[in-house]
Amino acid sequence: MSPQELKNAKKLISAMPLNQLMELKEIYGLNWSNISSPTTFGKDFKAEYDNGSFPNLSSHGVKINGNNHQRYERIR
Numbered sequence: 001m002s003p004q005e006l007k008n009a010k011k012l013i014s015a016m017p018l019n020q021l022m023e024l025k026e027i028y029g030l031n032w033s034n035i036s037s038p039t040t041f042g043k044d045f046k047a048e049y050d051n052g053s054f055p056n057l058s059s060h061g062v063k064i065n066g067n068n069h070q071r072y073e074r075i076r
Helices: 003-014 024-034 038-050
Strands: 057-062 070-074
Touching: 003 024, 003 038, 003 070, 024 038, 024 070, 038 057, 038 070
Parallel strands: none
Antiparallel strands: 057 070
């Protein structure tokens, strides 16, 4: 993710409701249509999460028998 994408992600995460599972498409809302490659962006977002870039976010993996989309929850 670029520094601007990372800054935007942190802003959107801080606006998420607490303790609610959401997919990236839900977190980004109307901004999701501006993502040129959602699959690549999702992988990049998950890599940033794994590197500790989003300490107020918890990953819940993908839903069993779901659409292979990661689910996240704002925890603080």
